[in-house]
């Protein structure tokens with residue numbers, strides 16, 4: 001009977017617990033496997049923190065956000081923080097400790113659930129001789145290897161609901177409401193959430209915008225009697241170049257508390273450029289927390305069950321992906337080929353433009 005481990009690395013994401021449950025139940029029920037839940041990503045694998053996952057431990061977690069195993073962004077085994085006797089932190093290669101732990105636990109393979117950073121480590125681990133199966137995860141939906149990642153649908157639903165709520169207060173007070181959403185390099189959440197929530201202006205990292213186009217849209221709405229507007233801006237949208245604004249933005253980006261990023265800058269400019277009152281909401285980690293949607297629970301369950309099949313049958317070095325409405329496997333290294341951005345001619349952008357949505361560019 002196989003002995004397998006499972007860990008979740010990187011930022012958390014709704015649907016992780018559904019994967020953990022699906023891997024555990026499939027591996028135990030179909031293959032008589034022992035499943036070890038490793039705590040806090042690669043950190044737990046290096047430090048030997050883990051315990052057996054049973055039917056009882058995964059009962060009732062399908063609908064829960066987060067991950068019962070914990071996660072960590074700091075667990076790079078090849079650059080691992082080790083505190084010396086002098087109290088100073090040294091960054092060391094701890095891959096040897098990691099391999100020793102895999103042997104100690106007598107693991108035949110490890111299911112690694114994570115984004116592209118975690119998959120890079122998973123790929124290195126596989127090349128060191130550990131059997132690894134990857135499950136892709138990010139709310140940003142920007143991994144090349146899979147058509148959609150679980151967590152994205154939930155994040156989109158949260159954005160859509162937030163925009164609905166902002167719309168009623170915006171129309172009551174005749175204000176412009178700016179919602180800043182996640183997406184450092186890809187605008188999938190802003191695009192899909194923005195369209196679902198009926199945003200009048202959507203600003204994406206992929207489409208450079210001009211202030212005037214945004215002001216014109218807001219003013220045109222007011223001229224038609226709609227004295228409020230809804231703006232959905234991705235945190236990674238590119239501000240128009242120009243001295244002062246960019247400098248202020250840079251200060252905000254380096255703010256350790258991450259309070260008030262691009263959304264505040266957009267709101268300030270709209271007030272100055274249109275004379276209308278503006279407010280900003282930064283949705284932040286609300287997009288990553290809480291219960292997954294039915295779609296994400298189902299996608300996570302399909303991927304987790306398929307990953308358990310692979311690892312228990314000895315098919316490793318693969319990533320379980322979602323492609324053309326079904327699950328499949330691709331090489332683990334497929335995630336490393338780059339990010340998937342929103343194409344400027346995406347059909348949803350075209351449809352939104354046809355409906356009058358402004359993307360802040362000339363054609364907006």
Ligand code: F6P
Pocket residue numbers: 011138139140182183184235288
């Ligand atoms: O990659 C997912 C993501 O949610 C990004 O959209 C966001 O910028 C980032 O994680 C924030 O992560 P954290 O605050 O956990 O470092």
